[in-house]
Amino acid sequence: MGVVLNIENAKPDVASIKDLIDLTAADMGRVNELILSKAGSDVEMIPQIANHLISSGGKRLRPMLTLAAAQMFGYRGDGHVKLATSVEFMHTATLLHDDVVDESGMRRGKKTARMIWGNQASVLVGDYLLGQAFRMMVEVGSLEALDILSSAASIIAEGEVMQLAAAKNLETTEDEHFAVIKAKTAALFSAAAEVGPVVAGASRTDRAALRSYGMNLGLAFQLIDDALDYGGSSTDLGKNVGDDFREGKVTLPVILAYRRGTAAERAFWKRAIEEGRADDTGLEKATGLLARHGAVADTISRARHFGEIARDALAPLDATPQKSALIDVIDFCISRVS
Amino acid sequence: MGVVLNIENAKPDVASIKDLIDLTAADMGRVNELILSKAGSDVEMIPQIANHLISSGGKRLRPMLTLAAAQMFGYRGDGHVKLATSVEFMHTATLLHDDVVDESGMRRGKKTARMIWGNQASVLVGDYLLGQAFRMMVEVGSLEALDILSSAASIIAEGEVMQLAAAKNLETTEDEHFAVIKAKTAALFSAAAEVGPVVAGASRTDRAALRSYGMNLGLAFQLIDDALDYGGSSTDLGKNVGDDFREGKVTLPVILAYRRGTAAERAFWKRAIEEGRADDTGLEKATGLLARHGAVADTISRARHFGEIARDALAPLDATPQKSALIDVIDFCISRVS
Numbered sequence A, B: 001m002g003v004v005l006n007i008e009n010a011k012p013d014v015a016s017i018k019d020l021i022d023l024t025a026a027d028m029g030r031v032n033e034l035i036l037s038k039a040g041s042d043v044e045m046i047p048q049i050a051n052h053l054i055s056s057g058g059k060r061l062r063p064m065l066t067l068a069a070a071q072m073f074g075y076r077g078d079g080h081v082k083l084a085t086s087v088e089f090m091h092t093a094t095l096l097h098d099d100v101v102d103e104s105g106m107r108r109g110k111k112t113a114r115m116i117w118g119n120q121a122s123v124l125v126g127d128y129l130l131g132q133a134f135r136m137m138v139e140v141g142s143l144e145a146l147d148i149l150s151s152a153a154s155i156i157a158e159g160e161v162m163q164l165a166a167a168k169n170l171e172t173t174e175d176e177h178f179a180v181i182k183a184k185t186a187a188l189f190s191a192a193a194e195v196g197p198v199v200a201g202a203s204r205t206d207r208a209a210l211r212s213y214g215m216n217l218g219l220a221f222q223l224i225d226d227a228l229d230y231g232g233s234s235t236d237l238g239k240n241v242g243d244d245f246r247e248g249k250v251t252l253p254v255i256l257a258y259r260r261g262t263a264a265e266r267a268f269w270k271r272a273i274e275e276g277r278a279d280d281t282g283l284e285k286a287t288g289l290l291a292r293h294g295a296v297a298d299t300i301s302r303a304r305h306f307g308e309i310a311r312d313a314l315a316p317l318d319a320t321p322q323k324s325a326l327i328d329v330i331d332f333c334i335s336r337v338s
Helices: A018-038 A045-054 A061-071 A079-102 A113-117 A119-140 A143-165 A174-199 A204-228 A252-260 A263-274 A280-292 A295-314 A321-335 B018-038 B045-054 B061-071 B079-102 B113-117 B119-140 B143-165 B174-199 B204-228 B252-260 B263-274 B280-292 B295-314 B321-335
Strands: none
Touching: A018 A061, A018 A079, A018 A119, A018 A321, A045 A079, A045 A113, A045 A119, A045 B143, A061 A079, A061 A174, A061 A204, A061 A321, A079 A113, A079 A119, A079 A143, A079 A174, A079 B119, A113 A119, A119 A143, A119 B079, A119 B119, A119 B143, A143 A174, A143 B045, A143 B119, A174 A204, A174 A252, A204 A252, A204 A295, A204 A321, A252 A263, A252 A280, A252 A295, A263 A280, A280 A295, A295 A321, B018 B061, B018 B079, B018 B119, B018 B321, B045 B079, B045 B113, B045 B119, B061 B079, B061 B174, B061 B204, B061 B321, B079 B113, B079 B119, B079 B143, B079 B174, B113 B119, B119 B143, B143 B174, B174 B204, B174 B252, B204 B252, B204 B295, B204 B321, B252 B263, B252 B280, B252 B295, B263 B280, B280 B295, B295 B321
């Protein structure tokens, strides 16, 4: 298994989100304008920090999901642009707070905001962006969309606390781990996809389809990300391979290798992850253990499982260019490691 | 000028919010139940941290404002209880993040959450409470109330960033300082008061009256708080006199004394506030300089000015027990230092 490419920074060879990009290009132009205007403030540090993250080369997958999902049901207004921007702001706010919580130094190949402007500003500008996200949602005027996105905000934070509480705990079960990534990552993908049909006035069935698609896509996305951390290269990822290992993060590859390991291997993982005595020699050993137990390969196979559910969630819907583009996103996510 | 009492912990001799407490007692019972239920989560750290702050003896002035303001216009539903709880959650989330930003060790005479559970958990539980606040607002279903409270959330965060950017800058003008406290403190008082008439379907004039009342009450409240920091006693305040001084906070008493001071005095303030070389001898000297320039007395007189505006904002409204209770709140705030 070799890693091909990273969704955030480059074009994949295997599968492509080109159709999604093309279909949402015009709307994304408006999202980008709205991002710049709503991240503005007379308080200089706010646009500085917001732009640092916003301009740092993310592919803006989440807002594209919202736009395509709204188009899919013939939406004609401009509410989807505001909701897509809200989704991106929620994501940006989460990244700002995450980097503070994880004490991260780098993100997408750049210094994190907290390294340049400090933890304090990162916390507060995150709060500001979250407030601005809610203001935009309110402007759209859909109480259902507000319900979905505000619930996601709670769930994401709850997932982050769950992760913090379980930090460095190698006894975390696979189910407990899925609960964490479902909350901290998949809930926003799910909400992003569901508010599309909601603003377009689609049926409950269609809403449920997009919600399920987003949730399962988000799970696959996170699992592939965790697999990539033990198999990508620094330039592809915008972070270094083994970052999760060095930070002592308990991701699925580690959970599987730990559960399948011998007593001696478990002692190694305890030293490395729980006691933080990991180094680059440790990384080499860890990679060897992961390979021995097929832990990365099985993480990818779990991701494929969720990808299949996402695909079937969309199956009953009419064939549209948007539907086909959303299915491409699943393949694209998985193909990052194929 | 001697400090009599603190709003958070004891009964005042001079003016009382007893009528406000009595009028809102039944509704506050429901607010307290809702606080417990909505601060709940299977993730143990969330209720632990939330309860630490929520049970720490605050008088819950802000939610009482919402409840009384809704009652005043004959509101009969239960939306005001949810909005009042949302307001308290927004306030609690702000305190959690503030303590991280200010690196505070104590609040209301207890260790801050960050000292017990760490900065990371404080940031994330703050985010969770903010998410829960928005969910409750959405349940009420008033887009106008959502607009007011989500705007307040942005403005509060913007004010906090403004304060961070101006931190330790003694050249801050009085106007710039008012802009900060208007955003970081008064905006929530204003929103708390305004959503009362909004949920009760009161007229635009009535809404504007309560909004103005809340804003000016909030300004008076913050200025009195800043004055108390140079004149209260530790037990009254739940923090030590001189905390703001030791933390190098540029509050109005300091701004006035600095602007009115000699070159030598300014050099003292620079050393103490900007360079952080303040100690208890410094505090004694600072208190002397504040007295020489009437800086605390004039801070209180600025507070009275805003208190008068708050009073006049309510003047045109019909006489009701709620109106009279809200006017008592102004007197109560000011009387803390009389």
